[in-house]
Amino acid sequence: MPEITKKELLIALLGLSFISATITFLDWWQRGRVGTTEALVAGAVAIIFLFWMPIVSALFTIKRLGTKSVFYEVFLWLICFYIGYRIWGIALSSLYPTVNLGWLDILFMSLPWAIGTYILYRAYRAYKALQIERLLRQHAELNQLKHTLHPHFLFNSLNTLTAFITSNPNKAEQLTHDLASVLRHILDTNNVDTISLKQELMILQKWLNIEHARLGDDLTIEIAVDEAVLDVQIPPFLLQPLLENSIKHATCFPVELTLECKAHGNALQILIRDNGPGFPDTVLATQASNLKPWGVGLSTTVQRIEFMRHATIQLSNDPKSNGAVVNIMLEVNHG
Structure with a gap:
């Protein structure tokens, strides 16, 4: 003791x-x-x-x-x-x-x-x-969640690179650099609990370059970020799994994604919307307890946020487009 x-x-x-x-x-x-x-x-x-x-x-x-x-x-x-x-x-x-x-x-x-x-x-x-x-158990579970997430992300990215090696070597080289940046970021943040939103968005753009290369005009994304929140600390690789989940479950093209990061009182609000089929009623009813069939990225992210103090995540469907909406609130003063 x-x-x-x-x-x-x-x-x-x-x-x-x-x-x-x-x-x-x-x-x-x-x-x-x-x-x-x-x-x-x-x-x-x-x-x-x-x-x-x-x-x-x-x-x-x-x-x-x-x-x-x-x-x-x-x-x-x-x-x-x-x-x-x-x-x-x-x-x-x-x-x-x-x-x-x-x-x-x-x-x-x-x-x-x-x-x-x-x-x-x-x-x-x-x-x-x-x-x-409890702290040690949470730390071990968070590490396990990271190991679950990273191989999933790498598998999808490598498939995209493979398709361009013969058809467009120059593009494949550029995408390789982008993937290398993402991998380097994974190594640099392996023992880090939080990074700035600005760093997260920079590495997110590298990943988006790979996705744009794979989907072309079938993917459009609109990003709106309030400059006042760029220095807010968030868990690394918080946004990428959510965007990837929206792309994975898209049923029509082009896939349209919206990412908003803005101040909301004493908190950072992150809103992610898509034009997909939305979350099933079972997911909306249970929120965090029935997400595995809906994607490892989403279930992992929800579990990570549950381990954080002063943080919440809410899943819903847009009443107009019926697309999925993920609403994350992180209190700024608590990291």
């Missing part, structure tokens, strides 16, 4: 200090001694010896001994709290000679706080371990 960091420990100690100070203030307010020097000193002593010293000592001892046993951790935790409370009792007796706490009093006073703080300590470590496990 992950260890508690110094920052987390400091926050916990400050929180306990607030609780202790509140309890002390209420106690001395009831006794009519609020603001006296003795009350302030007693409050400071309580914060140090009832919480700070026992917890810090327990964590240091557990880490130093390297024990993994819950039984030994609880035992050390109880010992440290008892010692801290014992020192507090001695200090309190020096401030107020009439106060005399025996070892049994100290034991029953320290026991609830020792058990309670230890339970919180273990619960928080378990929570941290769960969060780390």
